[in-house]
Amino acid sequence: MTEQVLTVENLAAAYRKNTVLHDIHFTVNAGSLTGIVGPNGAGKSTLIKTILGLHPALSGKVSFFQSTYEKAKRKIGYVPQRGSVDWDFPTTALDVVTMGLYGQIGWFKWPSRFHKAKAYESLEKMGMADYANRQISQLSGGQQQRVFLARALVQNAEIYFMDEPLAGVDAATERAIMAILKELKAAGKTVMVVHHDLQTVRDYFDHVLLLNRTVIQYGKTDHVFTKENIARTYGGNMRWMGVENQDGLPSIQQ
């Protein structure tokens, strides 16, 4: 039996007085690579933040590795949206990656050469070694996203939550990131990715979580990522390109 790494029961969350998420139930097994898919305002980012305790939950229970978040903290990696930080901050790519280790370094200690080496290794893995000492505002969007990924890798977590890591990046970065995600999965790690491009879901993820304020369906991509379920998630406003094709490419009419 595969290990359950994340169990979410009856989770609900709100922004001010508007309920954004309700009745969220699902269980994630180790070694899965899940795409979290849903329309704008479906609560994808909020779901991740609520699971991680960064946004208050109205109700519900989240357990990691059959334990609490507090006890499993070290095994959890988080990649926020790239736009959530100020890239003019006076720091280098290597420094940002080292931040992923700050929790492990502990109070009153400074990052050592060992930590810097680990961070550098992780940058190298993302093809960013040449930019280690570059000020982060001098990096392109794709490069910044790779720095964020490198920072998550250096945490050496067991389960990763990534908020739109593929949004607005170039094709080379998208390939590099997907290669790393598949590598993580192969190493038995669990990865949950907020994703917005329906056309690549089948290629990228073995599990899909269809979300629109609540979980429409969660499971293996082959079973869950069907026209009917997608239509249910997006409220039926779907236009299908290549209707004959079983793996039709859906797009959304706004």
Added chain:
Amino acid sequence: MTYTAWIILTAALVGLSCGLIGVFLILRKTAMMADAISHTVLLGIVIAFIITREVSGMYMVIGGILAGLLTAYLVQWLHSLEVQHDASMGIVFTTLFAIGVILIATSAGNAHLDVQHALMGEITFIPFQTISLPLLGDIPQATAMLGIVFLVVLFFIIAFYKEWKITSFDPALAASVGIPVLLMHYLFMSLVSVTTVASFDAVGAIMVVAMLITPAASAYLWSDRVSVMLVLSSLFGVVSAVVGYLIAAWIDTSISGSMAFATGLVFLISFLFSPTHGWIAKYVRPKQRGYVKE
């Protein structure tokens, strides 16, 4: 030491402490919290005076910290009740400051404490009020307090350097790796309050804002590293303080006003001539960016 030397030393200590604290005010994008706290510490100081009936450094610092924390807490609280952040800051600090002004006028009127003094400070009187310390002998009370506060600020900046950095850059990541973001926020606000109270006598509530924000904002233009920014910012603080004093002595005008003016000069020079972000550099040399060739 001579009278002038004490004044310059005191001013330099204000520049150092404010320069250090200012860096994280800028990086955390809470520069205007300095403005708010610099006003509300007045309330803390007045209440400390009313309770103890003495103008003592220790009680003033405690009162100031409590007032600063109250300000930070009330701003957060109002903001959580759907009041805009800048608006809640404006509401909280003016109200608390107003209470302080009323209390000075009614309960502390004949003490060595008045609104004019609180707003502008009076560094010229500092050398006359001395205390005796072992080893150091007679030194001005305000200078001693600033010295201690500088050491405290320096200690906290160095001890929690990486925590300040990560909570300023990416609070969500900081929280997810187990760093108490909110606690760090209140600790930082306490440091801002302590620095403000200690600088109060020397430069007053208005000028301390200039010392907190402007040297750090100038340093931001010169540097791509937080550590360098800290060094530059405290250096700019000291330079502004000393130059400000010299200007004041030269044309015989308000010392705190001249110091604040000097911080403005430092910023203007930085803004024009900084090699990386400067106005001239942008025209002389087109911005170079090193993207990966894709």
